[in-house]
Amino acid sequence: FFFFKQKAGLDVLFRFVGPEIFNRGRGGHLVPRFQATPGEMHSPRGRSRLLLEMLRGEVITEGWRSEAVKEALDLCLACKGCRSECPTHVDMATYKAEFLAHYYEGRRRPRQAWSMGRIGRWAPVAGALPRLANFFTQTPGLAALAKRIAGIAPQRRIPAFADVPFDRRHRPRRGSRGPVLLWADTFNNYFLPETAAAAAEVLAHAGYEVRLPQLRLCCGRPFYDFGLLDEAKAALRRIMQVLREDIEAGVPVVGLEPACMSVFRDELVNLFPDDGFARRLAAQTHMLADFLVREGYEPPRLEGVRALVHGHCHQKSVFGMEAELALLRKMGVDCVVPDSGCCGMAGAFGFDADKYTLSMAIGERALLPAVRAADANTLVVTNGYSCREQIAHGAARQALHIAEVLRLALRGELTENTSSAPQRDDAVRA
Ligand code: SF4
Ligand code: SF4
Structure with missing residues (x-):
């Protein structure tokens, strides 16, 4: 599927089996995982x-x-x-996806591949009947059974479906600066639709007509975690088919969830290396803050506010955090960026019953203590759905997407309670 067919992949592996520095990473980003899972075989080099x-x-x-x-x-x-x-840019996530695709050929996959890997398939069905779905996943007793069946850690809360998903309530309005396609991913569409609604409001304020893809689409990110690469490729083919007209007309795709948007920039061009349209789609895909900064957006002011900003791993790796921080600072926000590395959730990883302890250990290395130490008036900002789940669960704080921070400023709605602790029955305290 990916690099193993290409000599370039082998060259990287040969170079990567090198000195200790490669386990540490230039920015120290690899250290948290390496320290939480000691042993050479659990290091990138091993x-x-x-x-x-x-x-x-x-x-x-x-x-x-x-x-x-x-x-x-x-x-x-x-x-x-x-x-x-890593100086060699070895991409272990890609190798892992490819290895799992081959490893499971002709074998039964773990139940998490159905419950979490295929969430993009079943969420639209369950999201159409949110009360029924939530009855089974949020009622004590039934929720425990659902978690056991799905292989989800008993300590975790199964995300609850919103009453109305974002795509059913969004109404496009004309904008003087032309159309953008808002990528309302599975997580923000069905579980946190306010994030997508906030982004639509901000983009409309910036002068854009906010459209959604004509059909419900999922980028397929969860497929990669379980090596479901045939399904991932099929999902991308469908996306390219549905978006073709808009992309060829030059319409930008603006997204909210870094894990999803990195599929367009990274996996899409890896899986379709000779496809010019795939490269064009990758080039026209942007994270919200990157797009707004590139377009010269004048954000609303938010003076005297302090924010603890945690970068989603895929955002740091694929897009970078520069635009995100530049936009917040332009608003007047005093940004603190802890050396938080990875939060430990990593999509399905932290939900997996077998990985829960490790997931929390990684979170406790830096991010969760930093969030707990932040005073109640400090906004906690991160764009990853998983990061927000981990912070709510591990530090009892509700983190905001940058779209929500922008909307708070636009509406002048920032109050002392904006960053208060959420009432969640799964929140743990260290
Ligand atoms: S993808 Fe992340 S966890 Fe996996 S080897 Fe690379 S740095 Fe480590
Ligand atoms: S959930 Fe964790 S692993 Fe995933 S992006 Fe957020 S910080 Fe990284």
Whole structure:
């Protein structure tokens, strides 16, 4: 599917099996994962070594069926930290997806592949009947059973469906600066529609006509976590088909969830390397803040406000945080960026019953204590749905997407309670 077919992938692996610095990363981003999962086999370098031995076939002779390689990759969060921080840009998340695709050929996949890997398939069905879905997932007793069936950690809360998903309530309005396609991903559309509504309001304020794709689409990010690459490719083909007219007309795609938007910039061009349209779609895809800064948006002011800003791993690795911070600072927000690395949730990883302890240990290294230490008037800002879940669960604070911060400023709605603790029955305190 990806790099193993290409010599470039092997070259990177050869180079990566090098000195210790590669486990640490230039910005220290790799350290949290490496420290939380000690042992060479759980380091990026150790994983590279095992993959290389698997491909050579001398020491590891089972090829794609190797249990040793599977075990080493099992605790990789697929955060793409190594992609940006390692000098060789080894992309272990990509290798993991490809390995799992081969490893599970002709085998039964874990139940999490159905419950979490295929969430883009079943969320539209469940989201059409949110009360019924929430009855099964939020009622004590039934929720415990649902978690056991789905392989979700009992300590976690299954996200609740919103009463009305964003795409059913959005009404496009004309804008003087032309159309944009707002990518309302599965998570923000069905679980946190206020984030997408806030983004639509901000883009309309910036002068754009906010359109949605003509059909309900999912980028397929969760497929990669379980090596469901045939399904991931099919999802991308469908997206390219549905968006073709708009993309060829030059309409930008603006997204909210870094994990989803990085699919367009990264996996899309990896899976369709010779497709000019795929490259065009990748180039026209932007995170909200990147797009607004690029277009010279004058954001509303939010003087005297302090924000603790946590960067989603894929955002840091694929898009960078520069525009995000520039926009907040232009608003007058005093930004504190903790050296938080990864929050430990990493999409489905932290929901998995077998990974819960490790997920929390990674969160407790830096991010969760930093959030707890922030005073109640400090906004906690992060764009990742998973990061927001981890912060709510681990530090009992409601983090905001930058779209929500912009909307608060636009509406003049910032109050002392804006960043108060959410009432969540799953919140834990260290
Ligand atoms: S993707 Fe993340 S967890 Fe996996 S090896 Fe790279 S840095 Fe480590
Ligand atoms: S949930 Fe956020 S911080 Fe955690 S791995 Fe994902 S992106 Fe990184």
